[in-house]
Amino acid sequence: xxxxxxxxxxxxxxxxxxxxxxxxxxxxxxxxxxxxxxxxxxxxxxxxxxxxxxxxxxxxxxxxxxxxxxxxxxxxxxxxxxxxxxxxxxxxxxxxxxxxxxxxxxxxxxxxxxxxxxxxxxxxxxxxxxxxxxxxxxxxxxxxxxxxxxxxxxxxxxxxxxxxxxxxxxxxxxxxxxxxxxxxxxxxxxxxxxxxxxxxxxxxxxxxxxxxxxxxxxxxxxxxxxxxxxxxxxxxxxxxxxxx
Numbered sequence: 001x002x003x004x005x006x007x008x009x010x011x012x013x014x015x016x017x018x019x020x021x022x023x024x025x026x027x028x029x030x031x032x033x034x035x036x037x038x039x040x041x042x043x044x045x046x047x048x049x050x051x052x053x054x055x056x057x058x059x060x061x062x063x064x065x066x067x068x069x070x071x072x073x074x075x076x077x078x079x080x081x082x083x084x085x086x087x088x089x090x091x092x093x094x095x096x097x098x099x100x101x102x103x104x105x106x107x108x109x110x111x112x113x114x115x116x117x118x119x120x121x122x123x124x125x126x127x128x129x130x131x132x133x134x135x136x137x138x139x140x141x142x143x144x145x146x147x148x149x150x151x152x153x154x155x156x157x158x159x160x161x162x163x164x165x166x167x168x169x170x171x172x173x174x175x176x177x178x179x180x181x182x183x184x185x186x187x188x189x190x191x192x193x194x195x196x197x198x199x200x201x202x203x204x205x206x207x208x209x210x211x212x213x214x215x216x217x218x219x220x221x222x223x224x225x226x227x228x229x230x231x232x233x234x235x236x237x238x239x240x241x242x243x244x
Contacts, residue, residue: 018107020046022050022096029070031117035118039125040078045081051087053089083102092200093191112182140176140219141181142222174217187215190212
């Protein structure tokens with residue numbers, strides 16, 4: 001099924017919404033392969049840009065050979081829909097912006113952040129497009145989304161675990177699961193020019209967009225992000241159970 005943007009005032013049939021998934025990855029080629037394959041299996045067509053963080057050797061990025069094998073093999077099925085960019089490691093925000101700088105933003109309407117360490121159901125992108133089509137927004141996410149390490153994220157319950165403090169809540173930063181963030185082109189353009197404070201990218205993005213009074217936030221009711229793959233990190237709080 002092909003979903004389209006709302007019909008223009010001319011009455012002409014509108015074109016399909018164009019969606020780009022963007023991912024940055026370092027030292028996790030197997031997980032990145034999962035992310036690539038998930039985007040290629042979506043029920044709604046989505047292009048995918050991946051920025052590989054590689055250490056510099058003699059001034060040139062040196063790519064782990066596993067990436068060459070696993071990622072390029074995954075891309076073989078639809079190489080025109082996966083773009084691979086290689087460069088040095090920066091902050092989370094810089095890495096994601098480096099991915100987006102490899103494409104023309106005008107080519108896409110919606111931008112979906114895809115973590116390389118998470119699983120997304122096959123209708124994930126379609127659900128985002130459907131929700132945007134019903135009522136357009138600038139950024140959106142799910143407040144609760146399936147299972148993480150065997151525990152259900154309870155809606156709006158674990159704000160401290162999501163890294164939201166009193167200042168964030170006062171600024172209107174939404175309590176959404178970070179890997180479910182989706183953005184309009186307008187929001188992406190704003191993020192591209194924002195100051196980088198070195199904080200976690202999703203927290204900076206939500207805080208920055210929340211302080212733009214004309215940016216429209218939405219909480220998506222459909223939850224197609226389902227599982228967190230790796231063990232302990234900043235996003236796996238103790239209440240999620242063993243961190244093995």
